[in-house]
Amino acid sequence: MGELTQAEVYSPRTQQVWRAVLSWLAFFFQIFFQIIRALGHYPLLSFSSSSSSASSSSSFKPLPSVELVDHDSHPPSAVEISSLHYSPADHLPLQKLTLDVLFSFGLVWLDMDEHILKLFGMVLLTLLKLFILKPLEFCIVMVYGMMMFLFYSDVVVHLTDSLVVLDLDETLVCAYETSSLPAALRTQAIEGGLNWFELECVSIDKEGEGKPKINYVTVFERPGLKDFLKKLGEFADLVLFTAGLEGYARPLVDRIDVENRFSQRLYRPSTISTEYREHVKDLTCISKDLCRIVIVDNNPFSFVLQPVNGIPCIPFSAGQPHDTQLLDVILPLLKQLSEQNDVRPVLYEKFHMPDWFQKQGIPASSWTL
Structure with missing residues (x-):
């Protein structure tokens, strides 16, 4: 093609x-x-x-x-x-x-x-x-x-209807099972100034007596997360869309979004499976108008159906305490996009994601434009 x-x-x-x-x-x-x-x-x-x-x-x-x-x-x-x-x-x-x-x-x-x-x-x-x-x-x-x-x-x-969809893991936060988190990595993150907290999450697995299994998770916030959400919420409607399970993601998001800035929260059941990838986030389930919707995700295959609506951000880990992506890179770009009638020409010129997907063997016929 x-x-x-x-x-x-x-x-x-x-x-x-x-x-x-x-x-x-x-x-x-x-x-x-x-x-x-x-x-x-x-x-x-x-x-x-x-x-x-x-x-x-x-x-x-x-x-x-x-x-x-x-x-x-x-x-x-x-x-x-x-x-x-x-x-x-x-x-x-x-x-x-x-x-x-x-x-x-x-x-x-x-x-x-x-x-x-x-x-x-x-x-x-x-x-x-x-x-x-x-x-x-x-x-x-x-x-x-x-x-x-x-x-x-x-x-x-449209200037009042800008819609930004945010991924959770490795985009806004990074999380580790507390029992398997290396001590050196934990020390590096805490000494580097990362905000962190521990969380109890209900697993889909069951214990011996049929009771839900509780997992303990250590979560590190990406630097500038709270300021990012606050400033972004001033000119855009925010939607959280994660491939994570609700039992894990819901209490986590409750901790980072105490102001309830997310108008919607979508979890793994809202993703779909395609011929090329699973857990794909179809933006048309949020809005049929793709001119004014942007998704920020560290995994480009999450927006394989709408390649010209995605911002592929750098993955975040606890070993990056001085990361500045949210406030210095992503927020200014989203502000620029909020002033456009159609975000797709700008995103195409910046990332050329359709070309990248075609090189991965994913044809244009699979896209929703």
Whole structure:
């Protein structure tokens, strides 16, 4: 099978065409609206002050873009459209309708942030106050505003929906059976400053009387783990996905995630077996939208189904007390990815994981893109 190009891997052609059309239309309406504003002295947008005589030449002075109104003083005299004899009071229902329509459109259809919608509404209503619009101009402003909503809503929504899937063992922590942990390694890790704790885990094995077997585990946290989770949680939704058994992983995660930053915890039963590897983590069980989901795992075969969504991190062990991967390497990369509409082009350029998997004999036909 021929090598996949970058565009074939991630960018849906329909989405590219749609964004190009929206971009062109938004640019067109912006230019058109600026032309109309520049031609304000023509009859289409002519204004007359209520204090000027009907026979005097029409001219107006725009209001400042930001105006503090003294509520104790009388409002300024109304500005009329000479051809319609318009009063600003007539625009109050229109302004309210405009804001209501935009607010409903953004919240329900585009799922946009309420504060951004309010800001956009304020800008649009400022335009309405600056220029008492005829129906034609008002429609132009409305269309232009809707185009801006459509063009930028994808970015706004996605910036709040970044999804990061984190592996557990050898990515966030390393764990050893206490009875088999070499004393020298334990001493090196503790003297090196690694945070550690001991854990009792319920094994699937049974003791002689049929009681669950208890295993004692010593866990070392990767340096910077708590700061990493805290800072990452500020711009991404976190999901823990481990191939470990729940009896072992659940109490461990309870210790490292006391703030409950993980919105989901997935264990071995959530993994799948493929023709090439077992315990594969299929990201589509978390989200069908693969544009904004990233998995960080020390085992690349964990994300063999979605090779352009994975970050293959360096495995962590107790012999690496001065490891800086979480805060110095992985966190900055995840922050960069959180600002992308589609994380896959960036990850492809950085790691070329599809090429690597093909060299391992895993064809592209096994991928979910």
